[in-house]
Amino acid sequence: MxxxxxxxxxxxxxxxxxxxxxxxxxxxxxxxxxxxxxxxxxxxxxxxxxxxxxxxxxxxxxxxxxxxxxxxxxxxxxxxEGFEKRLEMVGVGYRALKKGKALEIEIGYSHPVVVEPAPGIEFEVDSKGKNNIIIVRGIDKQLVGQTAAEIRAIRPPEPYKGKGIKYVDEHIRRKVGKTG
Structure with a gap:
C-alpha cells in the first residue's frame, strides 16, 4: 500500500x-x-x-x-517557495559570470561555455573565496534539477584532484595517484 x-x-x-x-x-x-x-x-x-x-x-x-x-x-x-540547486566550481582559473540572463563559464577549455536558461529558470553567481558557487533557481523541480545536471556535465569532477563542477553537498570519492 x-x-x-x-x-x-x-x-x-x-x-x-x-x-x-x-x-x-x-x-x-x-x-x-x-x-x-x-x-x-x-x-x-x-x-x-x-x-x-x-x-x-x-x-x-x-x-x-x-x-x-x-x-x-x-x-x-x-x-x-521555489527550488534551487547549488553548484561549486573547484579548480584554478575556473569562474562563472552572469551575462544578461545567460551564464558564461570559464572552465579550462579554449573557449568560454555559455549556458542559456530555460523559461522559468534563473541563474545567480556567488563568488566566495576561491570557489565560485552557481545557484540555479526555478519553480519546476524537474527543470531545476535537469539544468543543474547539464551545467555539471560541462566538466564533471575528476577523482584524482577533485577539479570540476560539483554539487555543494556532493562528496567526491578520491583515488590515489600512481606511485613511482
Missing part, C-alpha cells in the same frame, strides 16, 4: 488549484504550473486539501498513486 499517496496535501491560502479532468493547474505567488496526470488517479479537493485516490490495487496503480501525490506536492512547493 502506498503510504505517501494516502497523505493529503494542504493547500496554502495564497495558492489556487484548478482540476480539469486529469490536468491540474496550480497558481501561486511565484508562478503557475500545469501537469497532466494518469486518468486512473482521481484528484480532488476536500477541506482545503488535495486528495489522490487510485482506481485499483494493482502494483502499477500503487506506484502511480505515490508518484502523483509527490508531483502535486512539488508543484505546490514550487509555486510558493
Amino acid at each position: 502506498s503510504r505517501i499517496g494516502l497523505k493529503p496535501i494542504a493547500i496554502p491560502e495564497k495558492v489556487d488549484v484548478k482540476i480539469d479532468g486529469n490536468v491540474v493547474t496550480i497558481k501561486g505567488p511565484k508562478g503557475e504550473l500545469t501537469q497532466k496526470f494518469d486518468p486512473r488517479m482521481e484528484i480532488s479537493i476536500e477541506d482545503q486539501q488535495l486528495v489522490v485516490r487510485r482506481s485499483s490495487d494493482s502494483k502499477e496503480d500503487k506506484a502511480l498513486h505515490g508518484l502523483t501525490r509527490s508531483l502535486l506536492n512539488n508543484m505546490i512547493q514550487g509555486v510558493t
Whole structure:
C-alpha cells in the first residue's frame, strides 16, 4: 500500500488549484504550473486539501498513486517557495559570470561555455573565496534539477584532484595517484 499517496496535501491560502479532468493547474505567488496526470488517479479537493485516490490495487496503480501525490506536492512547493540547486566550481582559473540572463563559464577549455536558461529558470553567481558557487533557481523541480545536471556535465569532477563542477553537498570519492 502506498503510504505517501494516502497523505493529503494542504493547500496554502495564497495558492489556487484548478482540476480539469486529469490536468491540474496550480497558481501561486511565484508562478503557475500545469501537469497532466494518469486518468486512473482521481484528484480532488476536500477541506482545503488535495486528495489522490487510485482506481485499483494493482502494483502499477500503487506506484502511480505515490508518484502523483509527490508531483502535486512539488508543484505546490514550487509555486510558493521555489527550488534551487547549488553548484561549486573547484579548480584554478575556473569562474562563472552572469551575462544578461545567460551564464558564461570559464572552465579550462579554449573557449568560454555559455549556458542559456530555460523559461522559468534563473541563474545567480556567488563568488566566495576561491570557489565560485552557481545557484540555479526555478519553480519546476524537474527543470531545476535537469539544468543543474547539464551545467555539471560541462566538466564533471575528476577523482584524482577533485577539479570540476560539483554539487555543494556532493562528496567526491578520491583515488590515489600512481606511485613511482
